Amino acid sequence: xxxxxxxxxxxxxxxxxxxxxxxxxxxxxxxxxxxxxxxxxxxxxxxxxxxxxxxxxxxxxxxxxxxxxxxxxxxxxxxxxxxxxxxxxxxxxxxxxxxxxxxxxxxxxxxxxxxxxxxxxxxxxxxxxxxxxxxxxxxxxxxxxxxxxxxxxxxxxxxxxxxxxxxxxxxxxxxxxxxxxxxxxxxxxxxxxxxxxxxxxxxxxxxxxxxxxxxxxxxxxxxxxxxxxxxxxxxxxxxxxxxxxxxxxxxxxxxxxxxxxxxxxxxxxxxxxxxxxxxxxxxxxxxxxxxxxx
Amino acid sequence: xxxxxxxxxxxxxxxxxxxxxxxxxxxxxxxxxxxxxxxxxxxxxxxxxxxxxxxxxxxxxxxxxxxxxxxxxxxxxxxxxxxxxxxxxxxxxxxxxxxxxxxxxxxxxxxxxxxxxxxxxxxxxxxxxxxxxxxxxxxxxxxxxxxxxxxxxxxxxxxxxxxxxxxxxxxxxxxxxxxxxxxxxxxxxxxxxxxxxxxxxxxxxxxxxxxxxxxxxxxxxxxxxxxxxxxxxxxxxxxxxxxxxxxxxxxxxxxxxxxxxxxxxxxxxxxxxxxxxxxxxxxxxxxxxxxxxx
DNA sequence: CAATTTCCACCTAGGTGTGAAACT
DNA sequence: AGTTTCACACCTAGGTGGAAATTG
Numbered sequence: 001x002x003x004x005x006x007x008x009x010x011x012x013x014x015x016x017x018x019x020x021x022x023x024x025x026x027x028x029x030x031x032x033x034x035x036x037x038x039x040x041x042x043x044x045x046x047x048x049x050x051x052x053x054x055x056x057x058x059x060x061x062x063x064x065x066x067x068x069x070x071x072x073x074x075x076x077x078x079x080x081x082x083x084x085x086x087x088x089x090x091x092x093x094x095x096x097x098x099x100x101x102x103x104x105x106x107x108x109x110x111x112x113x114x115x116x117x118x119x120x121x122x123x124x125x126x127x128x129x130x131x132x133x134x135x136x137x138x139x140x141x142x143x144x145x146x147x148x149x150x151x152x153x154x155x156x157x158x159x160x161x162x163x164x165x166x167x168x169x170x171x172x173x174x175x176x177x178x179x180x181x182x183x184x185x186x187x188x189x190x191x192x193x194x195x196x197x198x199x200x201x202x203x204x205x206x207x208x209x210x211x212x213x214x215x216x217x218x219x220x221x222x223x224x225x226x227x228x229x230x231x232x233x234x235x236x237x238x239x240x241x242x243x244x245x246x247x248x249x250x251x252x253x254x255x256x257x258x259x260x261x262x263x264x265x266x267x268x269x270x271x272x273x274x275x276x277x278x279x280x281x282x283x284x285x286x287x288x289x290x291x292x293x294x
Numbered sequence: 295x296x297x298x299x300x301x302x303x304x305x306x307x308x309x310x311x312x313x314x315x316x317x318x319x320x321x322x323x324x325x326x327x328x329x330x331x332x333x334x335x336x337x338x339x340x341x342x343x344x345x346x347x348x349x350x351x352x353x354x355x356x357x358x359x360x361x362x363x364x365x366x367x368x369x370x371x372x373x374x375x376x377x378x379x380x381x382x383x384x385x386x387x388x389x390x391x392x393x394x395x396x397x398x399x400x401x402x403x404x405x406x407x408x409x410x411x412x413x414x415x416x417x418x419x420x421x422x423x424x425x426x427x428x429x430x431x432x433x434x435x436x437x438x439x440x441x442x443x444x445x446x447x448x449x450x451x452x453x454x455x456x457x458x459x460x461x462x463x464x465x466x467x468x469x470x471x472x473x474x475x476x477x478x479x480x481x482x483x484x485x486x487x488x489x490x491x492x493x494x495x496x497x498x499x500x501x502x503x504x505x506x507x508x509x510x511x512x513x514x515x516x517x518x519x520x521x522x523x524x525x526x527x528x529x530x531x532x533x534x535x536x537x538x539x540x541x542x543x544x545x546x547x548x549x550x551x552x553x554x555x556x557x558x559x560x561x562x563x564x565x566x567x568x569x570x571x572x573x574x575x576x577x578x579x580x581x582x583x584x585x586x587x588x
Numbered sequence: 589c590a591a592t593t594t595c596c597a598c599c600t601a602g603g604t605g606t607g608a609a610a611c612t
Numbered sequence: 613a614g615t616t617t618c619a620c621a622c623c624t625a626g627g628t629g630g631a632a633a634t635t636g
Contacts, residue, residue, distance in 0.1 A: 119605090122617075126603070159614085209616085222615080266616050267605090274605075283603040286622035413629085416593075420627070453590085503592085516591075560592050561629090568629075577627040580598035 082254040096137040098232050100255040103132035103199050107280065108259040114272045115167060116262035118226075124206030124217040128281045131202040131228050131260065138192030143235035145188040146195060148202050149180045150218050153225035153261060160269035167263060173224065181218050182231070189235050202228075209266065220264045229256040376548040392526050393430035394549040397493055398423055401574065402553040408566045409461060410556035412520075418500030418511040422575045425496040425522050425554065432486030437529035439482040440489060442496050443474045444512050447519040447555060454563035461557060467518065475512050476525070483529050496522075503560065514558045523550040 079100060102108065107129050108116075119125045131148055138144060159170035183205045187194075206217040213219055220226060234251030268274045278284040373394060396402065401423050402410075413419045425442055432438060453464035477499045481488075500511040507513055514520060528545030562568045572578040 128604090278605070281604065283624060284605060284622095285624080287605055422628090572629070575628065577600060578598095578629060579600075581629055 080256045080258070098138060098253045099136035100230055100232065100253075101134045101136070102257045102260070103134060104129055105257070105259060108257070111273065111276060112259040112261065114276065115270055116260075117265045117268055117270060117273045118207055118262045119268065120207045120209045120220055120222060120264050120266060122208065122210045124208040124210075124213065124215070126203065126206055127228075127262075128277055130205070131230065133200050133230055133255075135192075135195050135200060135232060138196055138232070139234075140191065140193035140196070142192050143189045144192055144195060145231075145233040145235060146185045146190075146200055147182050147188065147231045147233065148185070148205065148228055149182050149231070150207070150220060150226045150228050151180060151256070153227050156225070157221075158223050158225065158263055160265075162269075165270060167269075170223070173221065181216065183216065183218055202230075207264070209264070222264050222266050225261060225263050227256050227258075227261045229254055231255075374550045374552070390431040392432060392547045394524055394526065394547075395428045395430070396551045396554070397426035397428060399551070399553060402551070405567065405570060406553040406555065408570065409564055410554075411559045411562055411564060411567045412501055412556045413562065414501045414503045414514055414516055414558050414560060416502065416504045418502040418504075418507065418509070420497065420500055421522075421556075422571055424499070425524065427494050427524055427549075429486075429489050429494060429526060432490055432526070433528075434485065434487035434490070436486050437483045438486055438489060439525075439527040439529060440479045440484075440494055441476050441482065441525045441527065442479070442499065442522055443476050443525070444501070444514060444520045444522050445474060445550070447521050450519070451515075452517050452519065452557055454559075456563075459564065461563075464517070467515065475510065477510065477512055496524075501558070503558070516558050516560050519555060519557050521550050521552075521555045523548055525549075 079102065081100075111129065118127055135146070155173050156169045157171045157173045158167045160166070161168050183202065185200060185202065186204070187200075207220055208217040209220060209222050210217075211219055232253045232255075236251060263269075268277070278287045373396065375394075405423065412421055429440070449467050450463045451465045451467045452461045454460070455462050477496065479494060479496065480498070481494075501514055502511040503514060503516050504511075505513055526547045526549075530545060562571070572581045
């Protein structure tokens with residue numbers, strides 16, 4: 001059996017389709033699992049649809065939104081949703097809305113009850129907990145980008161008062177003109193079927209206070225309140241994303257979860273937060289006190 | 295400055311185009327750098343074009359190929375190339391051929407001169423050196439998949455004879471019907487501009503002797519000779535790769551490099567190989583003898 | 589006997605909070 | 613005084629070849 005030419009090689013076409021590529025990515029980069037954070041409770045979804053979300057008509061939408069971004073929704077397990085117009089949908093059609101469920105919402109809620117703090121550093125610091133979601137009702141064959149960003153909750157600077165264990169407003173802040181950075185999930189773009197089959201984890205995203213950061217980390221100001229947001233963006237092959245001046249106004253849906261709100265710090269303020277982080281983040285195991293429980 | 299709605303968020307569209315996505319991937323997964331292997335010497339390219347490479351006409355192509363896969367080309371720095379027909383190219387057109395350069399060819403050559411061995415294990419073992427290439431002459435705006443696989447060089451089983459420090463043929467092998475697995479580069483698909491700007495590294499690929507392996511590792515037989523191969527596959531949006539029975543016969547080019555040939559082992563046979571691996575692979579630093587030089 | 593498997597010490601690589609020092 | 617930075621010990625996660633045990 002000599003002279004095996006390249007033609008003798010029967011390609012595995014499966015290896016070319018999305019699911020296998022992404023399976024390999026998962027294997028390579030562990031993109032879909034968050035270590036030590038295996039809780040499975042989810043937030044349910046509430047839908048608010050806007051048939052056409054004109055970027056120039058900001059007030060209309062804000063006025064229509066019962067839960068405007070920037071207001072804290074204290075009802076845990078509920079998702080805030082913003083959906084842009086879908087060009088090929090119409091009122092008579094039975095197309096189901098894209099749904100996004102927060103994974104590990106119970107852990108998020110435990111932090112939220114205390115007052116979640118996230119450390120930001122010059123080099124960039126991961127979030128803990130990390131943002132992990134499941135997506136439903138995508139078109140299995142359609143390609144999507146999935147991304148996240150972090151929005152300011154208000155324009156206040158905060159200060160932690162130790163003796164009362166409370167965060168107090170310490171002044172106003174101009175958020176200046178720093179456009180929030182978008183963190184594209186590394187599996188993007190990918191077909192809906194693949195996105196829906198896995199937990200989509202943003203555990204690699206890093207937060208920084210360095211405005212000159214150039215590695216794609218999310219830039220935030222310390223001592224401010226923020227809330228992460230997830231975007232599901234339908235890929236339009238006719239539309240080259242690199243050639244348009246702003247994000248598409250069609251085929252895009254955005255989601256956020258009240259219990260994921262946090263305050264940025266450069267050092268933890270509330271010791272209960274420190275304890276919970278040490279308890280739950282496997283990388284902080286070295287600080288766990290064996291003589292402590294729960 | 296209250297009531298910052300989601301519309302106040304000016305998206306960074308750059309974050310949606312390929313270059314930024316892949317930059318993030320690089321940052322996250324370190325896909326494009328191989329630790330401790332920073333040599334920059336490259337192999338040059340020789341082109342052999344086939345206007346239509348019919349998968350059923352195996353002999354024609356083999357007959358036309360001066361350097362058929364399976365024959366060892368002892369000229370270092372030369373690349374073997376197989377290019378399938380390109381539907382929208384014609385003889386009068388000035389379209390330049392895709393070129394692929396091997397990175398770190400000097401290190402590969404040092405191993406090759408001794409007789410490269412690669413360990414394979416049940417769980418999967420990385421290659422060292424890893425396959426790293428640069429690609430030229432892609433269409434900057436066109437999307438491509440880039441993948442690798444590993445082809446048997448012949449159908450012989452080999453045995454290492456210690457007293458003569460040589461590999462000897464020990465028998466024939468039926469390579470049976472195990473279709474070679476394709477390892478898709480985790481950045482795929484991606485536009486040509488991005489592929490060309492970076493070193494494309496396959497350092498995450500793993501070799502295994504476990505035929506039941508299910509995590510996408512490349513399955514090989516021990517004590518056999520193989521040569522890795524790189525594929526550049528032009529993405530055709532009209533053609534859904536998941537819906538066709540075999541790889542496209544158009545818009546695909548394959549490349550291999552003689553100095554990357556290796557013999558699979560479950561334990562190193564030639565001690566010179568062991569020494570060179572320990573010397574050059576940072577993960578084997580623990581075995582370096584400080585009292586040794588060169 | 590040759591080949592393979594398994595466990596291991598020793599690395600790389602990088603994610604934690606700490607506590608002292610520096611900054612403002 | 614409040615906030616930020618830095619080096620550090622201590623982790624997770626996983627890639628090395630060695631050596632002994634196991635396989636056929």
